[in-house]
Amino acid sequence: MSETYGIIASFPDTPAFFHAAEKVRDAGYKKWDTYSSFPVHGMPEAQGQSRSKVPIFTFFGGISGFILGLLIVWYMNAHDYPLIVGGQPFFSPVFPFPIMYELTILLSAFGTLGGMFIMNLLPQHYNSLFNSDTFLEVSGERLVIAIEARDAQFDIEATRRFLEEIGGTDIEEVSA
Amino acid sequence: MDAAQAELLARVQPAELYEQPLVTNDRDFKWVTDKICRIVETKTPLWWWVCMAVALVTASFTGVGLVWLVSSGVGVWGLANPINWGWAIVNFVFWIGIGHAGTLISAVLCLLKQGWRTSINRAAEAMTIFAVVCAGIFPLFHVGRVWFAWWLFPIPNANVIWPQFRSPLEWDVFAVSTYGTVSILFWYMGMIPDLAVLRDRAVQRLTKNAYEGAGALAKGLDLFRKNFYAILAMGWRNAGNHWRNYEMAYLILAGISTPLVLSVHTIVSFDFALAVLPGWHTTIFPPYFVAGAIFSGFGMVLTLMLPLRALYGLHDLITQRHIDNMCKICLGTGSIVGYAYIIEFFIAWYGANPYESYAFINRAFGQYWWAYLMMFSCNVFTPQLFWFKKVRSNAALVWIMSIFINVGMWFERFVITVTSLANDFLPTSWGYYSPTMVDIITFFGTFGLFSVLFLLFLRFLPLMPIAEVKFVMPQADPHGHGHGHSHGHDDAAQSGQGDHK
Numbered sequence A: 001m002s003e004t005y006g007i008i009a010s011f012p013d014t015p016a017f018f019h020a021a022e023k024v025r026d027a028g029y030k031k032w033d034t035y036s037s038f039p040v041h042g043m044p045e046a047q048g049q050s051r052s053k054v055p056i057f058t059f060f061g062g063i064s065g066f067i068l069g070l071l072i073v074w075y076m077n078a079h080d081y082p083l084i085v086g087g088q089p090f091f092s093p094v095f096p097f098p099i100m101y102e103l104t105i106l107l108s109a110f111g112t113l114g115g116m117f118i119m120n121l122l123p124q125h126y127n128s129l130f131n132s133d134t135f136l137e138v139s140g141e142r143l144v145i146a147i148e149a150r151d152a153q154f155d156i157e158a159t160r161r162f163l164e165e166i167g168g169t170d171i172e173e174v175s176a
Numbered sequence B: 001m002d003a004a005q006a007e008l009l010a011r012v013q014p015a016e017l018y019e020q021p022l023v024t025n026d027r028d029f030k031w032v033t034d035k036i037c038r039i040v041e042t043k044t045p046l047w048w049w050v051c052m053a054v055a056l057v058t059a060s061f062t063g064v065g066l067v068w069l070v071s072s073g074v075g076v077w078g079l080a081n082p083i084n085w086g087w088a089i090v091n092f093v094f095w096i097g098i099g100h101a102g103t104l105i106s107a108v109l110c111l112l113k114q115g116w117r118t119s120i121n122r123a124a125e126a127m128t129i130f131a132v133v134c135a136g137i138f139p140l141f142h143v144g145r146v147w148f149a150w151w152l153f154p155i156p157n158a159n160v161i162w163p164q165f166r167s168p169l170e171w172d173v174f175a176v177s178t179y180g181t182v183s184i185l186f187w188y189m190g191m192i193p194d195l196a197v198l199r200d201r202a203v204q205r206l207t208k209n210a211y212e213g214a215g216a217l218a219k220g221l222d223l224f225r226k227n228f229y230a231i232l233a234m235g236w237r238n239a240g241n242h243w244r245n246y247e248m249a250y251l252i253l254a255g256i257s258t259p260l261v262l263s264v265h266t267i268v269s270f271d272f273a274l275a276v277l278p279g280w281h282t283t284i285f286p287p288y289f290v291a292g293a294i295f296s297g298f299g300m301v302l303t304l305m306l307p308l309r310a311l312y313g314l315h316d317l318i319t320q321r322h323i324d325n326m327c328k329i330c331l332g333t334g335s336i337v338g339y340a341y342i343i344e345f346f347i348a349w350y351g352a353n354p355y356e357s358y359a360f361i362n363r364a365f366g367q368y369w370w371a372y373l374m375m376f377s378c379n380v381f382t383p384q385l386f387w388f389k390k391v392r393s394n395a396a397l398v399w400i401m402s403i404f405i406n407v408g409m410w411f412e413r414f415v416i417t418v419t420s421l422a423n424d425f426l427p428t429s430w431g432y433y434s435p436t437m438v439d440i441i442t443f444f445g446t447f448g449l450f451s452v453l454f455l456l457f458l459r460f461l462p463l464m465p466i467a468e469v470k471f472v473m474p475q476a477d478p479h480g481h482g483h484g485h486s487h488g489h490d491d492a493a494q495s496g497q498g499d500h501k
Helices: A014-026 A054-080 A097-119 A133-139 A156-165 B003-012 B029-041 B046-072 B087-111 B115-142 B146-152 B168-208 B215-233 B240-273 B285-312 B320-350 B354-365 B369-387 B395-422 B437-460 B466-471
Strands: A004-011 A032-035 A143-148 A169-175
Touching: A004 A014, A004 A133, A004 A156, A014 A032, A014 A143, A032 B240, A054 A097, A054 B240, A097 B168, A097 B240, A133 A143, A133 A169, A133 B168, A143 A156, A156 A169, B029 B168, B029 B437, B029 B466, B046 B115, B046 B437, B087 B115, B087 B168, B087 B240, B087 B285, B087 B395, B087 B437, B115 B146, B115 B168, B115 B285, B115 B320, B115 B437, B115 B466, B168 B215, B168 B240, B168 B466, B240 B285, B240 B395, B285 B320, B285 B369, B285 B395, B320 B354, B320 B369, B320 B395, B354 B369, B354 B395, B369 B395
Parallel strands: none
Antiparallel strands: A004 A143, A004 A169, A032 A143
16 A cells, blocks of 8 residues: 555534644644635634735735836936936936836735745645545535644554544545 | 623623625535536536627627727827827726726725625626726727837837836826736636636546546546646645635735725826816816726626626525625715716816816816716716615616616716817817717727626636635634624634625
């Protein structure tokens, strides 16, 4: 038999799923995750996860956009090809404000989407969990918790028993 | 809550307020998933082919109009001194305005934690993108030599010249292209979990190999779906960690799309307001344009969603509560627009500028009085009917009124653009503008183009955000205050979509 990726267990409804997640967290597992086709309110805390780091990407995207806007207007209209228009100054931080504003938003948006992909390690071509037909049902209404074999506490028998104790059903070993 | 508070609560027994559920008839997750996925998974309905054929024929009108324009020059449009901004700008502002409702629903209503936005949000965002596509055509071809349109962007060219950033028209280039791009990013990111659902469903059918009697075509289609949706879904697997980052990203995108959507129509209004023409040169323009944009956009959302709801039987997802809310937004923004029409007259009088007062009297009673009347009656009187519940609950009537809103808002842009140009400071150069056949067919065709894109969206992409609809259902509540309706939490920092409070 091939190597084990981990064990998955299903839960009947959202409250049971949520409380099971808290128990897995309290049991000290680290390499595990919950799987549901919708975001569950308060789940990051129940899983003991910290705040998402996506805003950092947004922030740097926004800063770059703002500076880029400032630079292109200065370079193009004041430095490289100064042109008198309507008696206005060649450069001022005031008139090109819409340019800076829009570029700040544009690059923040790219930063946010990119940050979401980076933090989630996506795109990902292959994941062992998709080997399980049960796991595919997460897209419908199944609620699953998976504990991975690379967790230090992982033990096939003990982990299986633990998942049963916290109310898991359809417990299944997923091969890598 | 301390003991005293608890005692007080027990004594006063606060009433449980009934809140209309967002998904009616007690549906479960499976029903929601099936309902939305089957729209793209089942056989293409006959009406789709009929609509597609009509839409393609209509869209070809724009093609003919543009070929005609490019091969002969902008002179084939009805533009003549002093009216050098005609239907092209009117249509541009009209379509951009339509788009605003999509962003309002996906961004502003998300920040305001309006749970009802979920079922109409995806289609409205699609509408935004397709409207921006239609809008973009007009200024692009109005430059005359469309093959030089890339000079609008700050890209080095052989003439070593650069765009001129002191012009509001150049700001518009940035505003509209940013708006289009960010709308696509937001739309795509919102779709990732649903694309993963479609992918998994195709994989499940392929594993079960349940194609007996259905033939090789059904299997081939599922193979196509599996690959198509797998590429778009980027390996999404519904993990709690995925959702944590996704929700944060969603909330941020909503947060930055809000100032974006407000800025886009503000900058569009600068195209007018920064000119010194009477009737254009007013400070009221930015808020007035934004309110008008949202008004017309919601009109268009109603025009699209009411037939879709009937065709796909989505009455449990787009409920009367949704329609009520959209009508009320039309009422609110329509009233702001009506107020702006009236205050413009007041300011023209109060400002004591003879040119300004003439411009407004001329708007209402001059050579374009019929356009002003059309605009005023459609935009000011129509939405006022939405005060009545009887009107809001009559879907056919609401649909007809939404068409009136679309027509009225097109006329608003016509009135603003044309009346100020036709009768400006110098009476010797006054003129009268009428569109030519090329103007008319180009604009008419954009409705076809919009419909083609929208029909393709219906057929290939999930019409509603499945994950978000599930999120507002009572079964998704981790604390099991099920069966009901409200589940209020204060700590919503992580939640992009929020409670339906």
